[in-house]
Amino acid sequence: MTQPLTASPADSSATPAVRRVPFRSPRVPALVAQCSIGLYALTGPFASIPLARREVMGPLGSASNLLQLVAGVSFLVWFSRCRHNAEILAPGTVAHEPGWAIGAWFVPVLSWWRPRRIALGILRASGDAAADRLVDVWWVLWVAMQVGSPVIYWGHQHSVPLAAANSVLIALAATFAVLVIRRLTAAQLSAPQPD
Numbered sequence: 001m002t003q004p005l006t007a008s009p010a011d012s013s014a015t016p017a018v019r020r021v022p023f024r025s026p027r028v029p030a031l032v033a034q035c036s037i038g039l040y041a042l043t044g045p046f047a048s049i050p051l052a053r054r055e056v057m058g059p060l061g062s063a064s065n066l067l068q069l070v071a072g073v074s075f076l077v078w079f080s081r082c083r084h085n086a087e088i089l090a091p092g093t094v095a096h097e098p099g100w101a102i103g104a105w106f107v108p109v110l111s112w113w114r115p116r117r118i119a120l121g122i123l124r125a126s127g128d129a130a131a132d133r134l135v136d137v138w139w140v141l142w143v144a145m146q147v148g149s150p151v152i153y154w155g156h157q158h159s160v161p162l163a164a165a166n167s168v169l170i171a172l173a174a175t176f177a178v179l180v181i182r183r184l185t186a187a188q189l190s191a192p193q194p195d
Contacts, residue, residue: 041174094121
């Protein structure tokens with residue numbers, strides 16, 4: 001006759017404890033993201049030069065494309081770190097799971113609003129709900145850049161005025177992205193840390 005399996009008190013101690021990852025400063029990822037976004041904004045105009053004049057500025061256009069990639073990756077590292085910290089500072093206040101801090105940028109249609117909502121949630125969790133307007137301006141410029149840049153580039157490759165407008169849009173979106181990074185990083189660093 002076999003005995004039914006029951007959990008003994010010794011077995012219950014074998015269950016792993018939930019490991020809590022500590023608050024990690026967003027300062028270094030913020031600095032890398034700000035520098036790469038700033039450099040991209042400076043070289044962005046060379047990537048949008050009409051094709052007829054691009055052979056002169058070719059290397060700068062290639063550097064701009066590389067900087068755009070570095071800026072995007074460094075921004076996502078920073079954003080993910082801030083989302084993680086928001087969960088430590090104010091558990092359960094950000095509406096979406098931490099994985100969405102990266103994933104939301106890559107899901108079609110959802111990427112048009114969810115990252116903004118996550119950014120607002122991170123700001124509130126960090127104790128800075130007053131920066132909503134800054135996030136809204138950044139978001140409008142970012143969406144405009146995401147729509148406008150490809151349309152300008154592929155639809156009007158030989159138009160200098162449209163290329164100039166695209167450069168201004170890139171510079172504005174980059175400026176406000178850096179402002180959001182600075183504001184959110186400062187809010188997280190000044191927020192009281194839980195024990």
